[in-house]
Amino acid sequence: MKIAVFGGTGFLGRRIVERLLEKGFDVRAVSRHARRAKTAFASGAKAPERVEADILDRSSIAPAIAGSDAVVNAVSLYVERGGLTFERVHVTAAADLASAALQAGIGRFVQISGIGADARSDSNYIRARGRGDDVVRTMFPGAVVLRSAVMAGPDDAFLTTLMRLVRLLPVYPLFGNGATLLQPVYVGDVAEAVSRLVDHPIDAPMFEIAGPRIWRYDELVREIARRLGAHPMLVPVPFAAWNALAGATEFLPAPLITRNQVDLMRRDNVATGAILGLAELGIAPLDIEDVVRMIEEKQ
Ligand SMILES: NC(=O)c1ccc[n+]([C@@H]2O[C@H](COP(=O)([O-])OP(=O)(O)OC[C@H]3O[C@@H](n4cnc5c(N)ncnc54)[C@H](OP(=O)(O)O)[C@@H]3O)[C@@H](O)[C@H]2O)c1
Structure with missing residues (x-):
């Protein structure tokens, strides 16, 4: 089988590419800068084909998935920057990719999304994710939507940053009062889930992929600090202040925090338990302790 992974050079995408290569598939890593990307694929002898395409440009989609x-x-x-909106990427472009895949006679389509995606949300980001999931299933009946919790692993924006900050800061600013519930999942487990859905499709429209334990955000920060021997004082910071900070710094090339991250941290981000997940795919998720160790080894 040949699999085209749009976003195949990204944090999750490159792990999906690696997993699929390990399983013996022919893989295309597709992105705007696929050939120039420094992404190294740690997959032994095989290498993916690197294909450059822009999901926003319909004419470049068809050759990339042919x-x-x-x-x-x-x-x-x-x-979001100018016309590059969540709606444009997560709804319109996702729909274009799904419809191009259907037209090309491709048998399987996996859409990566996030836990909590909701077409009626008042958050631009969460609403676009929910609408995107719906529209992909309309354009490509039989598509599988995989909604993930926040992902952790080497080079992530979540746990690596948290580890760096608890070591660095004497005072650690929490999102709100730190009571948001999270269920972080190892990025490799998400990639494995995608590879299993490609390899042995299960007739289900959606999966929620989350880690083995639900954490209150402040408990997670304390636990990571304890493991790293750090003793920051945890201080609540209102969401309005985070939003103002995100709004003021989002224009930077590598923003400290984005408004969609703040939106996501306002709500609990855990699996509903009402739909299929890692267990049904036969995957035992890695504990956060093991992911912390993995990140430390790579630092
Ligand atoms: N990271 C998390 O914790 C998390 C949690 C839940 C869900 N998710 C979801 O998982 C998916 C992957 O996220 P990620 O964190 O791996 O993202 P990422 O690291 O930012 O990677 C994004 C990938 O998409 C490519 N890309 C961006 N714009 C493109 C375009 N217009 N056309 C073609 N390719 C484009 C990028 O390469 P180029 O720049 O070269 O195009 C890159 O390969 C997303 O749907 C995200 O919302 C992530």
Whole structure:
């Protein structure tokens, strides 16, 4: 089988590419800068084909997926800039990719999304994710939507940053009062879930992929600090202040924090338990302790 992974050079996408290569598939890593990207694929002898295409440009989608048996959409947008909106990327472009895949006679389509995606949300980001999931299933009946909790692993924006900050800061600013519930999942487990859905499709429209334990955000920060031998004082910071900070710094090339991250931290981000997840895919998720160790080893 040949699999085209849109966003195949990203944080999650490159792990999906690696997993699929390890399983013996022919893989295309597709992104705007796929050939120039420094992404190294740690997958032994095989290498993916690198194909440059822009999901926003319909004419570049068809050649990028031609001849594939399955398509995975792991394209992200975390900050809106001008016409580049969450709606444009997560709804319109996702729909274009799904409809192009259907027209090309491709058998499988996996859409990566996030837990809590909700087409009626008042958050631009969460609403676009929810609408995108719906529209992909309309354009490509039989598509599987994989909604993930926040992902952790080497080079992530979540746990690596948290570890760096608890070591560095004497005073650690919490999101709100730190009571948000999170269920972080190892990025490799998400990639494994995608590879299993491609390999042995299960007839289900959606999966929620989350880690083995639900944490209150402040408990997670305390636990990581304890493991690293750090003793920061945890201080509540209102969400309005985070939003103001995100709004003021989002224009930077590598923003400290984005408004969609603040939106996500306002709500609990845990699996509903009402739909299929890692257990049904036969995957035992890695504990956060093991992910912390993995990140430390890579530092
Ligand atoms: N990271 C998390 O904790 C998390 C949690 C839940 C859900 N998710 C979801 O998982 C998916 C992947 O996220 P990620 O964190 O791996 O993102 P990422 O690291 O930012 O990677 C995004 C990938 O998409 C490509 N891309 C961006 N715009 C594109 C375009 N217009 N056309 C083609 N390719 C494009 C990028 O490469 P180029 O720049 O070269 O195009 C890159 O390969 C997203 O749907 C995200 O919302 C992530």
